[in-house]
Amino acid sequence: MPAGAGARPGRAARPRGPRAGGRTACRRCGAAAEWHPTLRGRWLLLEPGERPVSAVPPGRRWRIAGDGTAVGLGRAFPSGTCRVSHVDGCDAPPVSLPGAVAG
Ligand SMILES: [Zn+2]
Numbered sequence: 107m108p109a110g111a112g113a114r115p116g117r118a119a120r121p122r123g124p125r126a127g128g129r130t131a132c133r134r135c136g137a138a139a140e141w142h143p144t145l146r147g148r149w150l151l152l153e154p155g156e157r158p159v160s161a162v163p164p165g166r167r168w169r170i171a172g173d174g175t176a177v178g179l180g181r182a183f184p185s186g187t188c189r190v191s192h193v194d195g196c197d198a199p200p201v202s203l204p205g206a207v208a209g
Pocket residue numbers: 132133134135136137192195196197198
């Protein structure tokens with residue numbers, strides 16, 4: 107099941123829009139963040155800079171591959187540092203849902 111009709115296999119299709127490692131600012135809180143593609147072809151906002159692995163809960167640890175792809179580490183506990191998704195640390199309040207009451 108090809109993701110995009112007309113895309114040639116063998117040569118990575120360059121998605122339009124964000125660029126791996128491209129700096130941006132979160133639209134919700136304005137904090138600096140970086141775009142990285144994931145193995146599933148989605149784009150993820152990562153916090154800039156590395157975090158000690160021990161400070162990041164399992165399942166929220168990411169590594170950046172040599173080509174800029176964000177690779178989820180799952181429950182692995184590598185030594186050293188990892189990256190975290192900005193979504194997990196975004197200071198902005200969650201998008202308001204219908205029926206939600208803001209305190
Ligand atoms: Zn944010």
